Amino acid sequence: MxxxxxxxxxxxxxxxxxxxxxxxxxxxxxxxxxxxxxxxxxxxxxxxxxxxxxxxxxxxxxxxxxxxxxxxxxxxxxxxxxxxxxxxxxxxVVKHQTRWTGFDDKIISLYARGLSVREIQSHLEEMYGTEVSPTLISNVTDAVSEDVKLWQARPLDAVYPIL
Structure with a gap:
């Protein structure tokens, strides 16, 4: 080997x-x-x-x-x-698959950092040399936006321990 x-x-x-x-x-x-x-x-x-x-x-x-x-x-x-x-x-590589597993996670990570759809598109093109449509980015971020909203609106504990 x-x-x-x-x-x-x-x-x-x-x-x-x-x-x-x-x-x-x-x-x-x-x-x-x-x-x-x-x-x-x-x-x-x-x-x-x-x-x-x-x-x-x-x-x-x-x-x-x-x-x-x-x-x-x-x-x-x-x-x-x-x-x-x-x-x-x-x-x-299943039928109709166009992205490797984990690629969506990168889009979500950039979205969570506050980047706009166009900024995410530009970043992915710069990093990976591949053009990703704004529609794809929107579809991926829309898929998790409800979870993000629920997390942001969750009740906070009165006290948080600090280690």
């Missing part, structure tokens, strides 16, 4: 080579997610790409669909395998 890491890092010159827009981590993430999707498809169909169809349904692979996920690493284009009957439901 260490030899593999050493060979991957052989051309590492600066931090951007590792964590930049086209850095090693983004490439590895893409490779691992796409491989996991292939393994899920093999499990779903009961045979690998070159294997004999033994699932009784004659369901086989049917190319790929493109998907772009937004997350801490920016925008990540993925090729998601498809099956002929359209019954494949991937688990690692």
């Amino acid at each position: 260490l030899k593999l890491a050493d060979s991957l890092l052989a051309n590492y010159q600066k931090p951007e080579d590792l964590i930049g827009e086209n850095g090693l981590l983004k490439q590895l993430t893409k490779m691992l997610v796409e491989r996991a999707l292939e393994v899920e498809m093999t499990g779903h169909l009961g045979h690998d790409k070159s294997g004999e169809v033994t699932n009784g349904t004659a369901n086989t692979r049917n190319g790929y669909s493109s998907k772009t996920l937004k997350g801490d690493f920016g925008a990540l284009p993925l090729d998601v395998p498809r099956d002929r009957q359209g019954t494949f439901e991937p688990q690692i």
